[in-house]
Amino acid sequence: MSRMSTPRDGDDVTVTDVSSALEYWPSPPPWGWTADDLDRLPSEGPNGEPDFFKHVELIDGALVFMSPQKRFHERLLFGLRVALNEQAPESVVAMMQMDVKLGHRTRPCPDVLIVDAAAADDDERTCYTPDEVHLVVEVVSPESEERDRKTKPARYAEAGIAHLWRVENNDGKPVVYVYELDPATRAYGLTGIHHGRLTVPVPFPIDIDLEKLPR
Template identity: 85%
Template sequence: MSAALDYWPSPPPWGWTADDLDNLPAEGPNGEPDFFKHVELIDGALVFTSPQKRFHERVLFGLRVVLNAQAPKHVAAVLQMDVKLGHRTRPCPDVVVVDTKAADDDDRTFYIPDEVHLAIEVVSPESEDRDRKTKPSRYAEAGIAHFWRVENNGGSPVVYVYELDPATHAYALTGIHHDRLTVPVPFPITIDLGDLPR
């Protein structure tokens, strides 16, 4: 067990580490079940996420189905799996496209940036700052080549597509897609955003 848990429910003086997430207790400080079901680590701080709305769940599911239908055999799309970006940062993207070998390992609790080809965040009201600012910058710093941010426009998904600039280690916006998304990387993808599988 990590020494960090000796300080629970307060954080340890040095902050939480990415490895601590695999050792958190099953219950919350007052015996709440599934207390840690939706938790991320950003810069050494635990971030608890709110229950997702149906739009969020619907878009996640639809993107995973479509991406897996079009993905080459060496990659696969998975939902809400952590990516360990460093000692103190372990976010949980909504969807990630990872190496198939990594996706096939059912004992994994996280992936590393070298295994991730695309990270996708579907923005919720409570996660706007994290999904628009904090997490994309961390993904870029870690070298994840492709990032999509999905916004809710009156019940319709709008996808902002970013690609990593290797010179600056920052994302550059390559397109905003309202009805139909067509991109050549990380592999050829065409998505009818108004007709995602439900």
């Protein structure tokens, strides 16, 4: 297949088949990756690698491949999702690793998120919009420190998501850093650091024993 012509700056580019973009692999295509491209990526990699694009997110136009999870990471994701759904009102649902489309070239995949129940009822959805998301949770791993501590929080805040939790591993025990959006500055402010027990009033009353999470 011949390559597409490189669009000029400012052109409104619509790519309906990412095969043209993959011809530039491993470099990004000249027109860049978009959030909608993630729905069109093949299951196999450019050289036939199985499930190559299974765990990928888009940050500022760059594809980011997520490393295999450690047990701490998996345990926290499952435990927080179960605990949150046990306490959540009927209007919202907690889920794991679903994308949030923050813009044309940014589509991260939070570890845990709370979304409107009406949006969660649609089993065909592959991503959510910021107005449907009430909380995002990132569990930090060594390879994701820079993204989870700096890049992704800034993008979530710019998109207007009201609540963010960052979970760190402290000798095998979770420490939860809780942030709330300041609407005046469109930036997060730290409201608490929680060891052992997490108790917060928003986005709804939550009381979680971090040392007894469901496994």
